[in-house]
Structures are given as structure tokens and as C-alpha cells.
Amino acid sequence: MYSNLYTFFANRFPTNTAKAVIETSDGQSYTYAELDQYSARLAGRFRRLGLEPGDRVAVSVENSPHALFVYLGCLRAGLVYLPLNTAYQRRELEYFIADAEPRAIICRPQAAATVRELAPAALVETLDERGEGSLTEACQRLPAEFTPVDRAPDDTATILYTSGTTGRPKGVMLSSRNLAANALALTQAWGMNEADVLLHTLPLFHAHGLFIATHCMLLGAATMRMVPRFEVAAVLELLPRSTVFMGVPTLYRRLLGAPELSRALCRNMRLFTCGSAPLTVETFNQFEHRTGHFILERYGMTETLITTSNPLDGPRVAGSVGLALPGVSLRVAGEDGRPVPTGVPAEVQVKGESVFRGYWKQPEKTEQDFTDDGFFKTGDIGRLDAHGYLFLVGRAKDLIISGGYNVYPKEIELVINSIEGVVESAVFGVPHPDFGEAVVAAVVPDDAGRCPKAFEIIERLRTQVANYKVPKRVLFVDALPRNVMGKVQKDFLSQHYSQLFSER
């Protein structure tokens, strides 16, 4: 048992605390003992600042070992860690600060003036990507020991705002229990161990980079090679000295774009995982062809952490996000919460220790999103096969209703993506005077000029899917709009093309 999430991790640190926990691409190295000392000093600093357990600490800094120490320092001091994307603009920061009411904000030096203006009541400290700033300076002479503050398993440990592909961002409250349960399930499912070297390129302000990747590394008593931002060249250089890589589909596509990617380069790798956005069957196959590795796709969301995963040993099915993890109850169910028959698409609903406590200050929204029997309604539409593998077919919100018929964009995208000359596509709905909504496809053609014309794509689709699902328009674009985690922003597309069929 543990009374603080930090202790939960520390109990599993390697016996040899001189082992490297983080090595950066520019040559810095930190041991497990140093991680313990740095996070102790930070926790001590927070206490001296007068912060009390349960207070929120908003952190908007670049990826760096110190960013991770700050997270662990917050846990030790019982503070609620609240990471914010450094790309947020003033207007967005204003919203988060007003909503979360952090008592302290740690930001990049160049953002300090704006942050002070937006949050006059908060304590503001700075930290840059080299680990320097007012926070580090203030920590220097503090004791390198700190007894973690007792917290109840259900106390909130972190708040993460969900990525803005849908509406107003909501603060997701995750407890120590949620985080510990998921970290343990994943470490076991993916066999993380002391020999592992995780090649880490994901942002630490997102659940994927912070909870999935970092927690697995810590719990496995492994080592992290940190590349502050994903860069193909850096990843290619470090792959031969790594064993695990966790990515989003965009990163895999970029790696495939490098002619140097080969089996030889991946000779020491044992695991590539992927999630946060749909991995196409083409990318999965191409990656296997080039490297000999079947990408292990998994599924989750900030609210639930990871709930399904393809197996480490056993078939990794292309196009599927895998099986429910141990400890997760997963069902594909209708509005009434009753599971639908195998193979039929409906909403994915989950229950388990990793499912969040609720939305910050939004109890009604929290209540709406849970069923009476305690399942969280993910808003993702999926179907289960006879072996329990989950296939996602879209988000409930993406659902297009055209002429009274439901169209799941994913289904159409798969068909369009299989056409030679198409790199990728996004299918979305726009207002239509007759049908209510019309199906529209944005298509990225390849550079070789092999992509068929719009009417040819439409003709091809007519032979493959029911007429009501065929896009009324196919538009060519250079690239799909994506948010920072690589998710296609369908809301943006729908809005941008909203006048396409308007009557004048």
C-alpha cells in the first residue's frame, strides 16, 4: 500500500539508485537518486511558498528532466498537478487560470509577464528547458529530503484539460488510485522492466507523454531517453540504443518517410506502441514491412486512461485497438446501457479503477457522462469482434446524420484511404438544405499525381458503400488540420466548409 502516489513509484525504484533514470539527447543524465533529491527540494520549496495539499499548481513549461521533477515534487507535497500546453495563447491561458484557480503557476521565463498579469493572486515561478529559472534557484539550498504528504487514494492528484477537438475544455480530475491502477496495468501488460530504455518524444503536458510513457518507465525501473520534441533525425539516431517507443500515428508516418528507417536500426527495440488517434492499416503494415515490428495499438482517453490494448504476446490486429485491460469492464452499448450484439457499432462504455473522478467544477457534466450503473460514456463509437477485440469506427460527435441516416466517417475514410494516390482523408458533415447534413471528404493527394479526380473518387465510393454515405463533395487539401496530439480537427473542417451547400 502507499499513502502518496510518489511513494507508490519510489517503492519500485531500482535497488541501484545510481542507475540513470533520464538521459537527454543533449547529454544530460540524472540518476534515480537525483530524481529523488530534486523532487524532494521542489516539494520543500512548494511548502515554503505556503502551498497546501489540494492546492493546484499550473505548469506550462517545455519538456525537460526538470519538468518531470516538478510533477513528482507536486505529488510528494500533495499538490494537484495541472499541466498546460506551452502553445496556448493568452486567451486560452486566461480561461484555464480562471477555471482552475491555481495557487501557483510555473511557466517559461518569457511567459512570466503575461502570466502575472492574468493571475495577479498566484505565485509565479519560472523554469526554462535547461532547468534554469527562479524555481531551480530557490531550490538550490533546500534539503534533498522530503517525507511525502499523506493523501487518500481518491484525492485528486492531477487535473488535465481535455484536448480541444470538442467544445470548451474540461478539467479532468484524476486521483492517485486512477493513476496508480493504470500505471500498474500497463507496466504488466507491456512487460516494462529494468532493462528497458524508453525513447520519449511526447509532450509531458498530455496524458500520453506523462502518465502512459513516464509512469510505465518509472514503474518498470527503466531508463528514459528524452528528446524534448519529436524530430525524425534524433529518433533515428537513438533507436538502436532504445527498447521501447510510444507514439501517435503522425510520428509513425513521419518515421516511415525517412529512407533510413530499417530493421537494423530497430534491432534492439522490443515494443512500439501507438494511440491517441487512429492508426491506419496501411501505416501498421508499412511499419511491419520496414522494421519487422507490429505496432501495438492501444486506446484510451484522458478521462479513462488506457482501457484497451493489443496483446504483447498474441495477435496484434491491424485496425483494432485491442482487448480490455485487466481490471477494466468494457461494453459496447446503446443509450439504455444494454450491450449490443457482437459486431454492431455503438458507444464504448468503460468502468474500472482508472476511470476519472469527474470534471472539475462541472458535476452536472460528470453526471451526464456516466450511466446509472457507473459506466463512463466515452463518446467513441466502436464494435467488438467475437474475440473481444475493439474496433473504433468514430466518435459519437463525428457522427453525421444525412437524410436521417447515420454515417460513421471512419468507414468512408477507410475506403477513400485505400484508393491509390490518396495519402489520407477526413470525412465530416456540413449543413445541407435538403439532407440536414451532407457528407464531405477532405482528401490529401500524394505528390506523384496518382490521385484520381474528385468525381472518380465519388464514383468509386458509389460502388462500395450505400449511396447516403457517399460524400456529396470531395475537396483536395495539402494537409489535414490537426491539434497538437495529431488528432484531425473535424470541428474546424465542418466550420470552415459550413457554407458549401448554403442557399443564396
Ligand code: AMP
Ligand atoms: P485524449 O483525451 O486527448 O487522449 O483523447 C481521447 C480520444 O482519442 C478518444 O476518445 C478517442 O476518440 C481517441 N483515441 C485514443 N486512442 C485512439 C486509438 N488508438 N485509435 C483511435 N482513436 C483513439
